[in-house]
Amino acid sequence: xxxxxxxxxxxSGLAYWGRCLLTDLIFWANKDGYHVDLYDxxxxxxxxxxxxxxxxxxxxxxxxxxTGLAMDVGIYVxxxxxxxxxxxxxxxx
Numbered sequence: 001x002x003x004x005x006x007x008x009x010x011x012s013g014l015a016y017w018g019r020c021l022l023t024d025l026i027f028w029a030n031k032d033g034y035h036v037d038l039y040d041x042x043x044x045x046x047x048x049x050x051x052x053x054x055x056x057x058x059x060x061x062x063x064x065x066x067t068g069l070a071m072d073v074g075i076y077v078x079x080x081x082x083x084x085x086x087x088x089x090x091x092x093x
Contacts, residue, residue, distance in 0.1 A: 011081060048073075
């Protein structure tokens with residue numbers, strides 16, 4: 001098993017393609033109401049929506065998934081706007 005890997009996504013994008021353990025998700029939004037949708041998948045249309053995360057303007061949100069959340073297909077992050085910055089940490093399997 002490979003160690004923890006970090007990926008930064010500006011707006012929306014594929015953080016990882018393949019089975020993995022999602023360990024951390026950090027994001028920041030510059031407007032109220034902006035959110036991040038987290039998918040187990042390779043895109044927002046075929047992936048399985050896991051959750052929608054929101055923060056107040058200028059706040060940073062950090063969520064730790066303990067020993068890791070099993071992702072079967074991959075990790076796709078769908079941000080409301082390109083100004084949302086999301087950092088994803090995972091362990092490839």
